Amino acid sequence: MNVADIKRIExxxxxxxxxxxxxxxxxxxxxxxxxxxxxxxxxxVNEMFKVLQSINPEITFPKTIKTTFHLFGKK
Known part of the structure; x- marks a missing residue:
């Protein structure tokens, strides 16, 4: 994967x-x-993020968990 194409770690x-x-x-x-x-x-992952961000400073790493809810097979 190309580091320039990474938007964020999540x-x-x-x-x-x-x-x-x-x-x-x-x-x-x-x-x-x-x-x-x-x-x-x-x-x-924190060490990986630091290395990736040193290459591409635009990469972010929010500390929150992105949550998706599925009820009875539906989003």
């Missing part, structure tokens, strides 16, 4: 009738694609 979570999903962390691209970042193997 946390996402879905709430549905079955409960909450796990929080996914990823890169939101300028074309609105979302690429999940693997958080295993000791990866630290």
């Amino acid at each position: 946390h996402r979570q879905t709430h549905a009738s079955g409960g909450k999903s796990i929080v996914r962390t990823g890169a939101l691209m300028k074309n609105r694609d979302f690429h999940q970042i693997s958080m295993n193997y000791g990866n630290n």
Whole structure:
């Protein structure tokens, strides 16, 4: 993925009738694609963000979780 095409790093979570999903962390691209970042193997998203922002200062990382609600299969 091209660092110049990253709009922001964000946390996402879905709430549905079955409960909450796990929080996914990823890169939101300028074309609105979302690429999940693997958080295993000791990866630290804050350190990744600092490196990405040093390359492209326009990248943001809101500390809030973007939440989507689905009720009975509908958004």
